[in-house]
């Protein structure tokens with residue numbers, strides 16, 4: 001066993017009477033999504049319970065003890081479901097096929113978790129309308145920021161359509177994910193041609209597989225496609241020829257791939273083309289495309305990750321953190337209804353700690369989506385364990401004060417605050433063609449967890465982790481206890497032994513792996529810590545770049561002074577002396593020393609807890625995970641020592657506790 005099916009690697013489990021007695025599944029099998037749900041139940045029962053229920057092509061079975069009935073029922077919320085048991089018969093009802101599919105997977109989850117189905121009565125509905133993955137896969141098979149092998153969508157400029165795609169779709173659907181973008185947002189070379197007839201047939205086949213699992217296929221689009229496909233000499237969004245070109249192009253694309261959901265666009269960012277070339281706004285660019293896809297119900301998801309990546313480190317006025325906000329806030333209300341702005345969780349770039357992006361709470365008249373990253377680009381690259389769901393929960397629970405006092409990011413991206421339906425959450429994916437999908441076996445918790453969180457954000461990070469552990473490794477108290485400890489301590493540990501107090505970066509340039517305190521300090525990317533022998537941090541208060549003032553009150557006021565700023569973000573917002581005293585009574589410098597020693601100790605504890613599982617987990621899986629833990633153990637020491645030594649050498653002030661600093 002290598003976990004080729006991840007958390008769907010079913011094993012025999014002890015189940016209650018009702019589950020054992022199921023012999024038939026009744027469902028309108030003519031609907032391909034419902035058919036998938038019914039077949040999933042059949043397979044799961046066969047493997048988990050040991051009985052293989054027969055499928056019947058009708059949900060009108062009257063009352064039939066020992067059966068499962070999947071049926072459509074009007075009035076339930078979109079993609080939601082109701083499951084109940086009555087006299088030995090289980091019913092899953094929903095108002096759409098996706099709801100039934102999710103209900104079927106919920107039942108399977110109950111089996112895997114060993115829950116009693118007798119008297120089950122639960123109703124669920126997804127909180128986020130769009131629950132999406134963004135793959136950064138290139139058509140040569142490589143993956144930008146990919147840490148689990150190569151792409152399983154592309155190889156040698158061809159699209160792969162095979163069994164792995166089916167398993168992928170099953171995994172996504174079982175976690176509640178309903179959309180995916182398969183190619184990198186940096187659209188170059190052959191990927192620009194994905195909207196030409198060269199790829200339509202394969203795309204269509206792919207989209208049909210996805211559609212059977214309730215997943216809509218999206219593509220990343222090259223903004224300059226009319227030029228790069230050598231058909232026009234401009235991509236000016238206000239040029240009639242360009243607008244006509246896109247309209248004609250989209251007609252052809254949607255006719256050939258009718259299941260397509262729309263497009264994701266990275267424009268005017270990190271060298272990608274965009275409307276700025278023509279002195280046009282991002283609304284001009286997005287709306288041009290939105291008009292072209294509108295007749296087909298298509299969406300344009302436009303990224304707000306726009307900043308100047310040719311900054312001068314000497315310049316203290318320009319602040320990369322401000323740029324997303326400054327570029328988009330003035331456009332609020334000018335985007336067409338089928339445009340969604342996709343906003344990274346923080347203003348920089350998926351650091352281990354960042355404030356929430358100020359566009360959340362800033363924008364009030366625009367569809368918005370939250371972008372997080374489960375590919376652990378800056379959080380250990382799936383070699384270190386780092387369970388990110390607790391971070392995502394903090395982000396979703398952040399109070400923006402855009403409407404009253406209770407309003408959170410979750411309220412905005414779920415559509416509650418502004419009564420929107422075109423919104424949701426996307427994660428930069430962490431999958432590849434590694435046998436276990438995610439390189440590190442424990443990184444699969446982020447993939448599963450992301451989907452579950454998007455569907456049911458009120459679940460706690462612990463609940464999601466426990467679910468994932470049991471689904472993946474079976475019901476065993478010791479496995480549950482130790483893996484839960486590891487997962488729940490992994491993000492705090494990583495934060496402790498890497499860049500301190502919200503300052504971020506301090507990584508090796510380009511690869512973004514491993515410590516290099518000054519790696520980006522004199523570079524062009526706008527990512528500085530400004531440390532000298534007296535202090536550290538970036539002044540983003542009203543006296544500095546003014547970034548803190550982009551938030552609504554009372555957030556702006558709190559961020560604006562070091563005394564009221566949340567300490568975990570102190571160095572993000574302020575330049576302070578090393579002698580600044582934190583609430584713990586420790587100086588900043590001592591805090592840096594202490595947390596770096598603590599982080600490594602926590603890793604040691606995680607590893608020794610993992611060792612207790614030897615003999616309990618399948619050997620191959622145990623060993624390959626242990627290999628990563630051993631690397632993390634060593635690498636966390638490298639982080640600790642480089643950071644501590646850097647600050648010791650800058651300040652000449654020794655650790656109060658006399659520990660070894662080089």
Ligand code: GCV
Nearest residue numbers: 136144145185186266305349
């Ligand atoms: C896909 C960061 C990453 C890039 C990525 C970019 C983005 O800068 O390092 O690899 O490009 O974010 O989100 O567009």
